[in-house]
Amino acid sequence: MRLFELLLFLSNIGLFALTVLLKKGRRRIPVFVASGIATLLLVIHWTVEGYRVQLFIPYGITIIFLAISGYSYFRKTGPQKIPRFILGSAYTAIALMLVVTAGLMYAFPVCKLPEPTGEFKVGTQTFHFVDTNREEIFDKARNGKRELMVQVWYPAQAGTGKYAPFIPDAQILPYMAANYGLPGFTFGHLKYVSSHAYSEAEVSSAQTSYPLILANPGFGSSRFLHTSQAENLASHGYIVAVIDHTYNTFATEFPDGRITTLSTNDLFSPDHDYRTESGNRDKLGIVLTGDVAFTLDQFEIIQSGQIPSHLQGRIDLGHVGVFGHSIGGATSYDASYDPRIAVGIDLDGGLYRLRDREGLRKPFLFINSESEFEKLKLVMNNHTYTEAELKRMGNTKDWMDQVTEDKKLELKRMRETLDEGGQVLYIKNTEHLNFADVQFISPIFKMLGITGKIAPERANSVINAYMLDFFDKYLKNQGGILMKGPDSRFPEVKFVSSLL
Numbered sequence: 001m002r003l004f005e006l007l008l009f010l011s012n013i014g015l016f017a018l019t020v021l022l023k024k025g026r027r028r029i030p031v032f033v034a035s036g037i038a039t040l041l042l043v044i045h046w047t048v049e050g051y052r053v054q055l056f057i058p059y060g061i062t063i064i065f066l067a068i069s070g071y072s073y074f075r076k077t078g079p080q081k082i083p084r085f086i087l088g089s090a091y092t093a094i095a096l097m098l099v100v101t102a103g104l105m106y107a108f109p110v111c112k113l114p115e116p117t118g119e120f121k122v123g124t125q126t127f128h129f130v131d132t133n134r135e136e137i138f139d140k141a142r143n144g145k146r147e148l149m150v151q152v153w154y155p156a157q158a159g160t161g162k163y164a165p166f167i168p169d170a171q172i173l174p175y176m177a178a179n180y181g182l183p184g185f186t187f188g189h190l191k192y193v194s195s196h197a198y199s200e201a202e203v204s205s206a207q208t209s210y211p212l213i214l215a216n217p218g219f220g221s222s223r224f225l226h227t228s229q230a231e232n233l234a235s236h237g238y239i240v241a242v243i244d245h246t247y248n249t250f251a252t253e254f255p256d257g258r259i260t261t262l263s264t265n266d267l268f269s270p271d272h273d274y275r276t277e278s279g280n281r282d283k284l285g286i287v288l289t290g291d292v293a294f295t296l297d298q299f300e301i302i303q304s305g306q307i308p309s310h311l312q313g314r315i316d317l318g319h320v321g322v323f324g325h326s327i328g329g330a331t332s333y334d335a336s337y338d339p340r341i342a343v344g345i346d347l348d349g350g351l352y353r354l355r356d357r358e359g360l361r362k363p364f365l366f367i368n369s370e371s372e373f374e375k376l377k378l379v380m381n382n383h384t385y386t387e388a389e390l391k392r393m394g395n396t397k398d399w400m401d402q403v404t405e406d407k408k409l410e411l412k413r414m415r416e417t418l419d420e421g422g423q424v425l426y427i428k429n430t431e432h433l434n435f436a437d438v439q440f441i442s443p444i445f446k447m448l449g450i451t452g453k454i455a456p457e458r459a460n461s462v463i464n465a466y467m468l469d470f471f472d473k474y475l476k477n478q479g480g481i482l483m484k485g486p487d488s489r490f491p492e493v494k495f496v497s498s499l500l
Contacts, residue, residue: 001105001109001110002045002049002110002192003049004041004044004045004048004049005045005049005052005055005105005110006105007041007045008038008041008042008045008055008058008062009055009058009098009101009102009105011034011037011038011041011062012038012058012061012062012098012101013098014034014038015031015034015035015038015061015062015065016061016091016094016095016098018030018031018034019031019065019091020091028069028072028073029073031065031069031072032069032070032072032073034065034069035062035065035066035069035070036066038062038065038066039062039063039066042058042059042062042063049110049192050191050192052110052188052189052192053185053186053188053189054101054104054105054108054189055101055104055105057097057098057100057101058098058101061094061097061098106443107442107443107444108186108187108189108441108442109442110189110190110192110193111190111193111440111441112193112194112440113166113193113194113195113196113227113228113231113437113440114228114232114440114457114460114461115196116196116231116232116234116235116236117232117235117236117461117464118232118233118234118235118236118237119235119236120155120156120204120206120234120235120236120237121155121156121157121158121198121201121204121235122153122154122155122156122196122197122198122201122231122234122235123153123154123155123156123157123197123198123199123200123201123202123203123234123310124151124152124153124154124164124195124197124198124199124200124201125151125152125154125199125200125309125310125311126149126150126151126152127149127150127151127152127298127302127307127309128147128148128149128254128255129147129148129149129150129294129295129298130145130146130147130148131145131146131147131148131290131294132145133145134146134290134294136246136247137287138246138247138248138263138264138287139247139260139263140263146246146287146290146291146294147246147254148243148244148245148246148291148294148295149223149244149246149252149253149254150223150241150242150243150244150295150298151223151224151230151241151242151244152239152240152241152242152311153197153227153230153231153233153234153239153240153242154203154204154210154234154238154239154240154310154311154314155203155204155206155207155210155234155235155237155238155239156197156198156201156202156203156204156234157201157202157203157204157205161198162194163194163195163196163197163198164194164195164197164198164199165191165192165193165194165195166190166193166194166195166224166227167190167191167193167224169253170188170190170191171253171259172222172250172251172252172253172259173187173188173190173191174187174188175250175251175259175261175262176190176222176250176251178250179220179250179262187441190441195227195231196231197227197231197234200310201310202310203310203311203314206237207237208314209313209314209315209316210237210238210239210314210315210316211237211238211239211316211319211320211321211471211475211476212238212239212240212241212296212299212315212316212317212319212320212321213233213238213239213240213241213320213321213322213323213471213475214241214243214292214295214296214320214321214322214323214332214335214341215229215230215240215241215242215243215322215323215324215328215332216242216243216245216288216291216292216322216323216324216325216327216328216329216331216332216335217242217243217244217245217249217324217325217326217328217436218324218325218326218327218328218329218349218436219248219264219265219326219327220248220249220250220262220265221249221250221325221326221328221436221438222244222249222250222251222252223242223243223244223249224437225436225437225438226242226325226436226437227437228437228440228460228464229323229437229460229463229464229467230242232464232468233464233467233468233471236468236472237476238471238475239311239314239315241295241299243291243292243295245287245288245291245328245331246260247260247261247262247263247264248262248264248284248288248327249261249262250262264284267280267281267283267284268280268281273399274398274399274402274403275402278402278406281327281352282352282353282356284327284352285327285330285331285334285352285353286353288327288328288331288334289331289334289335289353291331292322292331292332292335292338293335293338296320296338296340296341299311299315299317300317302315303315303317317340319342319475319476320340320341320342320475321341321342321343321344321345321471321474321475322335322336322341322343322344322345323344323345323346323347323467324345324346324347324349325347325348325349325435325436326347326348326349326432326435327349327350327352328347328349329345329346329347329348329349330346330349330350330351330352331349332344332345332346332349333346333349333351333360333364333413334351334352334353334357336360336362336364337357337360341362342362342363342474342475343362343363343364343365343470343471343474343475344362344364344365345364345365345366345367345467345470345471346364346365346366346367347367347435347463348367348368348369348372348432348435350407350410351410351413354406354409354410354413355409359412359413359416359417360413360416360417360420361416361420362417362420362422363417363420363421363422363470363473363474364417364420364422365422365423365424365425365466365467365470365483366414366417366422366423366424366425367425367426367427367435367463367466367467368424368425368426368427369426369427369430369431369432369434369435369452370426370427370428370429370430370431370452371430371431371432371452372426372432373426373494373496375407376407376410376411377499379404379407379408379411380411380499380500385397385400411500414500415500418497418500421473421474421483423470423483423495423497424495424496424497424500425466425493425494425495425496425497426493426494426496427454427459427462427463427492427493427494428454428492428493428494429452429453429454429492430451430452430454430459430492431449431450431451431452432450433445433450433451434451434452434454434456434459434463435459435463438451439451439456439459439460440456440460454492458492462490462492462493465482465490466482466490466493469481469482469483470482470483
């Protein structure tokens with residue numbers, strides 16, 4: 001909660017208290033002075049912090065109190081006597097509105113992202129790539145080529161000025177709200193959230209080059225929602241490129257002002273049978289995996305200087321990793337078959353194209369939520385679903401039998417990575433969205449069970465620690481301590497390799 005918006009809210013409570021508690025003849029001057037203070041706070045708040053919809057009630061109360069108290073003060077007489085019923089109703093309404101405001105401020109704070117833990121400052125740059133070799137199949141209105149927005153975070157020289165905003169493309173925020181079933185204005189205040197990266201900063205000269213990590217958001221997500229993970233890795237000496245997979249994000253804005261929205265959900269329908277759904281997921285997966293390969297091609301061009309960037313000559317293309325969340329995690333696994341990619345991490349994502357390839361012969365880390373692990377455990381235990389369970393899930397026995405068949409193959413793929421130095425673990429008290437920055441946006445998500453019981457800051461620090469340790473081991477030949485097994489510093493982390 002920001003300082004001046006908090007002071008403004010408290011000043012409204014003070015105004016209300018003075019009006020209710022002071023007798024009519026004694027309230028004229030105190031209320032006028034308090035109204036003036038509240039108005040000053042309002043002006044400072046709007047100027048320094050910026051207005052937001054969640055505070056429209058304090059804005060209105062402040063202006064109304066100033067007008068009424070100013071009129072009363074300069075006339076030197078109080079207003080006409082107001083019937084007790086009307087006055088009581090007005091006081092009750094104001095009290096309820098202040099309670100509503102407190103709820104809105106709690107539910108939708110101008111949040112703060114965790115600070116990176118590494119020694120490097122962080123810079124950021126965004127690229128617009130066009131793949132002239134691939135047609136865009138998800139845009140029915142245009143016959144264009146596949147386009148991507150890719151944001152990069154990297155080790156930087158000591159920055160100056162302000163940090164870049166968390167979400168610089170504020171025009172996409174209404175689409176983000178709609179994606180969660182909320183009114184378009186709900187997340188407008190996120191434009192005030194700051195990152196910990198400097199735009200277009202020079203690359204740190206501490207090393208001649210830095211390993212590259214490509215990252216993939218989940219279905220209906222965004223590159224912005226992996227900012228804290230990207231910043232943390234960058235602060236430890238990695239170049240991290242997060243790909244907005246066009247039409248699989250809630251929205252992506254391009255340099256010419258065009259905004260694309262989520263359309264890949266058209267592939268999925270409750271009317272489909274399981275194999276159709278699975279086949280459509282594989283079709284989407286082929287596009288997403290292609291995005292990773294193409295993006296890596298572009299960084300080879302950036303390295304050579306054909307695309308202008310501070311990163312020219314500073315990318316260690318001999319040490320490339322990949323990670324992703326949800327279907328982005330599946331993308332990371334599938335993309336890891338590319339011989340240029342050495343290692344990968346899947347954050348709570350079920351795999352696709354399971355029957356198209358043999359097992360991956362590279363180190364790979366699977367980090368699951370507790371809820372996802374519980375589903376995998378049912379498969380490991382050959383659980384038979386009862387009619388009541390199927391009814392509660394809204395699925396048929398045939399559907400779940402096919403899910404189980406695919407999950408068994410998925411578990412086989414996990415086991416195969418163990419032989420290559422990989423690991424499989426889960427984090428207690430986490431849910432699917434604890435693996436993205438959406439967990440910081442509102443505590444309501446935790447109350448609704450969308451994120452787990454674990455504190456968002458703790459979930460983030462645990463995930464970052466294990467991701468960093470794994471990448472350090474295989475891309476820098478250092479670290480790897482956390483990959484050896486349970487660690488008392490992270491009691492939430494449970495290794496399941498023995499169960500596999």
